[in-house]
Amino acid sequence: MSTEARKPPAQIALKIRRVLGGKAGWNGVAVQLAFAAVLGWIGYEIVSNARANLENQHIAAGFGFLRNNAGFDVNQTLISYTGSDTFLRVFVVGLLNTLVVSVVGIFFATVIGFVVALCRLSPNWLLSRVGEIYVEVIRNLPVLFQILFWYLAVLAALPNPRQSISLLGIAFVSNRGLVIPQPIGQAGLDPFLAVLLFGIVASLALRTYARRALFQRGQVIRIWPYVLGLLFGLPLVTMLLFGLPFTFELPQLKGFNFAGGSRIIPEFVALTLALSTYTAAFIAEIVRAGILSVHKGQMEAGASLGLSRGTTLRLIVVPQAMRVIVPPLTNQYLNLTKNSSLAVAIGYPDLVSVWAGTSLSQTGQAIEIIAMTMGVYLLISLITSAIMSVYGWRVSRSLGA
């Protein structure tokens, strides 16, 4: 006669206690109640004070002001905007300006950062010292200092438009900003874009197919000639058939300024320069640490399997380094986006500048406007960290398998 293993007692009371009060039990519940009371008291004080203060200043709380006319101009807009548009549109204009400076800055920061990292890792002593000097100097100066330096000292020292520096006769640099040729769409634009899109999708599909063939059947398919053909050859053929997709309107000096072309305001140039060089110094350190974190034995193991040096780097070293590099790299991208708010110091019309600056001083709606501004940045960083935790989960899963 065998005895059945007895079930443990239910211990419902214990479980409830654990859920409500943590390890501290009922003491924890008491602490929470006291904490909630204090929080409630602070919240009450804040709300009642804010209400009284707003009444004194005759400011109506709420988001009704978003529909009012803004009545001021913004000197860089991605969507059409005039002074008679609403405050809501000002908000969108500022948000788009923040996003565009962040994206451009991230692109350049990544490029410069990787180049500097390679310099620092170079076996050439002099080159690695040059990289080190760059990183140390840039990292130890405040980013606002660098923004002001580029804006007030370097860009202001450039000549006026009449004596502007010509870059191959296409683009012109002066103290009024950078003037570049403007693309103007032609008849061949639509088929060109369609073919380009098709090329990209087809290349991605081809890559997936080749990888599946490699992993399932061990069959190596060389796809790069096809990809090249899809991405460059096909659009070229379309261009020959339908004509040029777009032509460039070259800027020309007329009087004291340029006519034609599109002008990039100096604030944008200074901000992008400062943010990308500053963040690049941090990215360079991250990339260097990532590459150094891959053990030397991995390279040797690849060589002993008979892989070429390039293949070893591409298939063995870089994937392992990327696992270390990507999380802090996204952090730096986030930092760059947050630092772009320093635009307010030089008057680039980003979110903080036109929204928490001009709009705030025009309407006086401090609580709503600052809450919206903080909310936007908070949303961006929360989305990024959500993506990063998915990435981290996938990496740890692939390591476990």
Place this chain on the structure above:
Amino acid sequence: MSDITSSGYVRQDLLAERPAPVKTTGFVGLVRTRLLNSPTNILITIVSALLLWFTVVPSVKFLFVDAVWTGTDRTACLTENGACWPYIQAKLPQLIYGFYPEAERWRVDLVLILSVVLLLPLLIPRLPAKGINASLFFFAFPVVAFFLLHGGGITGFGLSWTAGLLQLFDDSIIGAGQALLSLSKTSAIAPLLWVLGNLVVLVGTAIYWLIFPLTWLRDQLEGTGQSVWTDFAITTIVVSLIAFMMGGGVRTGWRPLAWSIATFAAIAAVIKLMGLDHGGLPVVQTRLWGGLLVTLVVSVAGIVTSLPIGIALALGRRSTIPLIRIFSIAFIEFWRGVPLITVLFFATYMLPLFLPGNFTVDGLVRALIGIALFTGAYQAENVRGGLAAIPRGQGEAAAALGLSWWKTTSLIVLPQALRHVIPNLVNSFISLFKDTSLVSIVALFDLLGSLRASFADPKWSAPSILFTGFAFVGIIYFLFCFGMSRYSLFVENRLNAHRRN
């Protein structure tokens, strides 16, 4: 001997000397192996040498060779194409002190000297008495520095302050209760609100009578002329007695008693020395502060206030009590998710709305509150990293010895964790030091703000002052940040000494 020389397989004459192997050490070796060992490398060396040549030579030429060294106004700097050092000379007081009155600048110098005297022994690991030194730097120094820099005196001490705070708290509770009562006249759930309001008012009244002896004593003291010293004596006696009792009474309490009395004697000496009991030094408004002074004040105050916030948040985030953990996570993630400039805007425009109308906060203090909250969230993540690095066994061993949670945390876990994160704390201090430049956007004149203000002076308007000013301020920032980063590397190496191979 002779038969060896004549035998056929012994070499008759010496081999020719082979050339010495290529030198791979020293300067020549470095040049050979790391600069000129292949055609590509030679090309890279030439390119980087050109790069250095075209950046270093013009800078040196601008800063030293072509520079103007003497002059009284812009005319001296208009002719040369180099740095304009007389401009820096003229603006140096503004860059360091801002508009701090000239007659009072010794106070700033004294604070700087005090901070160096206290900080240096703290940074050198070999020197003893770290505990006293740290408590002097983190608790005594900020208070002394405040009274030195800002000036002004005190009208009361511990007793009046406690009474004042408790009264403020009590007034707020009674106010909330009365607000509930007035709300209950119109609301649908009137009886409930009425009961709740009465209950709150009742609690408030009870607290009022509980603290009545304290407030009565304070009012009595304010009547007499010597309120500060009487108050001081009462506070000393009460606090020392508490320390004596908590320390174990007649058995082991003598040591805490002695410490407490010594501390109060030191405080009394400071009060007497600075004349705080009758007005203290003349008040210098913070809007007159500026330059390096503001940069240092903001960064030191930021680090001193953010560390306790960070430790509390880190412990809260690791706590198992649900509400406290959720609050800590939300608080940390919120402040880490927004840029500092929006935090400063929040502190400048939104915070005054949240405070009672009759309560104005100084502009510098508002920025400090914002920076403390912002940096506190970052410090919390640093400290949390240190806490996670302590093995569970430490806490379990402490629990097995019967130590409470407070004792486990403050005596076993935190000291080890904080030692682990010193390099990270120094690194966040560096970024805080750099971020203080942002206060110039909310109308405070720190080092960068003063520089920007000095550009506007028509007396010195010359093309070369922009680069000169940026070079000078840049060198100051660089020296501070670079020095601190080297120090953090040094500490890191020291902490990891056992892991080095």
